[in-house]
Amino acid sequence: MTKQELLKTHFGYDTFREGQEAVIDALLAGKDVLAVMPTGAGKSICYQVPALMMKGITLVISPLISLMKDQVRSLNQAGISAAYLNSSLTQGQYFTALRYAKAGRYPVIYVAPERLTTEAFLDFALSADISMIAVDEAHCVSQWGQDFRPSYLKIEEFVAQLPKRPVISAFTATATKEVREDIARLLDLRDPFCTTTGFDRENLYFAVKTPKDKYKEVHDYIMEHPDDSGIIYCLTRKLVEEVCGKLIRDGISATRYHAGLSDEERRNNQDDFIYDRCHVMVATNAFGMGIDKSDVRYVIHYNMPKNMEGYYQEAGRAGRDGDPAECILLYGGKDVVTNQYLIERGQENLEMDAATQQLIRERDQERLRQMTFYCFTHDCLREYILKYFGEYGKSYCGSCLNCQTEFEEKDITEEAGAMVRCVQSCGQRYGVNVILDTIRGASTAKIRQYHMEENPAYGDCAKIPARKLRQIFNYLVLRDYLALTDDGYTIVKLTGSSESLLDGEKHLTMKMPKEQEPKRKEKRSRLSKASAGELGEQDEPLFQRLRALRLEIAREEKIPPYMVFSDKTLIHMCILKPGNEEEMFNVTGVGRYKFEKYGKRFIDAVQNM
Incomplete structure (x- = not known):
């Protein structure tokens, strides 16, 4: 069959999506490929169609068991024989699968990178006719990527042992220029056909919010979308348990996923979500890679992720079917501190020398800073994302919260000075809420306990709404006039720039929402179909x-x-x-x-x- 016939017969589509056909043609011509295509762009078809047209076997190297199972199940549903080789198989199942593979039963075989250099797999690979190797989630090979996996470095070693070098293709959804160069070098791609089909997902709506009560924000949103599937990402396992427990107690069909659960419980919970037995998945970033659930209508980040690559990959799990979907990030001041802690702890077990670990730590800190800028910007959120990945879109997309909100420039010199004076006067000992309650002139138990009513800045901003003070505080942290540190709990500290605000000579302005209701975004219905026409x-x-x-x-x-x-x-x-x-x-x-x-x-x- 031709590539068009295969596309229609097995996948049901009449035409290829943007970028797919060029990649397929390059692979069929024997060229290596590096393709950066956003989630939902159809990366898998780019190597599955050529796999069916080539004579030998296509090995798909994939980082997660759940990803492999999902892909193989989808192929089998489309009438294509495929198998996976990973640690979820018993020894008997593994060797049976290898035996069938040797007999040529499977044109497509998914394999974990850790298996590549094992004796049993090498014995199979050295005698098999491997025509192509497709590396999925290829950013995992780069130590500068957001999800580096040392096992991916075994791929080049494996290829070098094969009697005949196959065509090599690498696919990822999010990769900066530096990571793309790393992928090409570490996988030894030879004069590859490189393509980036664009990072924009026009069907996604983006919003950043700073609610006083995050749980209430999430609960209310879910109640407004009771029949929709959605994912709620939390930074820590503890928070996953807390949020999921509250949702279940409130009668919402929810389940959870994090690395602290047993393999069986993770698998069962994932199946409950995929099979629509539960509408809401509350999870850490351990969930989602390669899960091809096409009808996720919203992704809510309960906390700010530590980098834009991770955020866009997770947010991109919404609306894979092309329907309108929403990506909402709920920012809180503690998110920065928690991420800083995760960055520090995350370097401990990497197989790298101290100098490399320090360099990666510094780059992760810069990524966190860029992620924080995203949470505070008043410009178009979509444009910010695209610029981060090296693309330039419109300055107004009309489909993000910022584009639907009117802003005005405000002088915040007086409020900023009050915050800095308050932090200085109390000896830099307290957290955000204590500082803001002090300058508001609140009389809470903590204010009285710490004697903050005696602070010189007490009540200086009594007429300013609490939400505006928090916006100003976040802006000062972003611009390095104040800092947050973790001394058991989040503490507000002064910086080298703080002093310039003490005498009032430094004038500071920031964009703030106008005093009016933001424009309501158009109600998004699952029946609103730009690609298939309008359904009444x-x-x-x-x-x-x-x-x-x-x-x-x-x-x-x-x-x-x-x-x-x-x-x-x-x-x-x-x-x-x-x-x-x-x-x-x-x-x-x-x-x-x-x-x-x-x-x-x-x-x-x-x-x-």
Whole structure:
């Protein structure tokens, strides 16, 4: 079959997405490839289609067991034989899979990087006809990447031992210029075809908020979107447990995922989310890489992540189906301190010398600073993200909270001076809330306990709303007029720039939201489909009927619902209302293989409404 025939038969698409065909052509011509494509852009098809057209085996090197299982399950659903080789298999299962691989049963085999140089796998690889190696999540090979894995450094060693060098392709969703250069060098890519299809995800809405009560913000959002799947990312395991526990107590269908759970519990919780038994996943960043759940409608970061690469990768797990989705980051002052702690602790066990560890630590600190800038900027959030990755978009996207909020320049000299004076007078001993409550003139238990009502700055900003004072405080931290340190709990400290604000000679201004309600963003409905046309409210019953049928089939086959058909495909069915085989093939996402399995049941459901 041709590449177009394979695309339609197995994946149900009539045309390739941006960048896919050029990558496929390069691989079929025998060229190495380095492709940077955003989450949801269809990276896997770029190596799966050539794998079906090449004579030998394609090895896909993947970092996580869950990623491999998900990809293999999706391929099997599309009528393609594939297998994975990792530590989740028993010894008997592993050697059976190798035996089938030697017999040529699998054109695509997923393997963990740790397995590459083991005796059993090398014995197989040295006698197998390996035509291509595809390195997924290729940024993991770079120590400058956000998710460096030393096991990825074994890839070059493995390739060097093969009797014939295969074509090598590397794929990642987020990589700066430096990381891209590292990938090409460490994987020894030879004159590679390089492509970056763009980092922009137009269907995603971005927002940064600084709520006084983060949990209430999350709870209220979920209650407004009760039927949607969403992910809530927390920085620590403790916070995951706390947030998930509260959601469950409040009657919300939620589950959790972090490295402190047993393998079995993580697997069961992940399945509950993927199979739509739970609508909300609360997790650390250990969750999500390679999880191809296409209908995640929102990703909420309960804390600020430590770098933009990690944030965009996690946020990008929303709206993989192309439908509108929301990415909301809830910032709090302690997030900076927690991330600084994680950066320090994260270098301890890396297989590097002290000088390299220190260099990486410094770069991580700079990444954290750039991430903090994102949380405080009043410019277009989408443009900030694109600039970070070396692209330049519009200064106004119209689809982020900042673009929908009006700002004005405000003189904050007086408030800033009061904050610095308060910190200096109390000997730099207290946290953010104590400082802000003092300058507001509050009479809390802590203010009385610490005798802060005697502080010279007490009540200096009594007429300023608390939320504005917190915005100003965050701005001072961002501009290095104040600092936060972790001395058991978060403490506010002075910096070398603090003194310039004490005498009032330094005038400081910042952009602040105007005193009016921000423009309400347009209500985002799962039925709003720019790519498949507009679905009227009258078709909502049919859409729900098709979703129910999809869930019924998924339970019968013990697979996630999105592996039957995506929401995008169901919506297109509602628009076209196919009555026969020919019309069904006009629906995006319906290929020959899936039509033979499910087509008649969906046609009947459409016609019987």
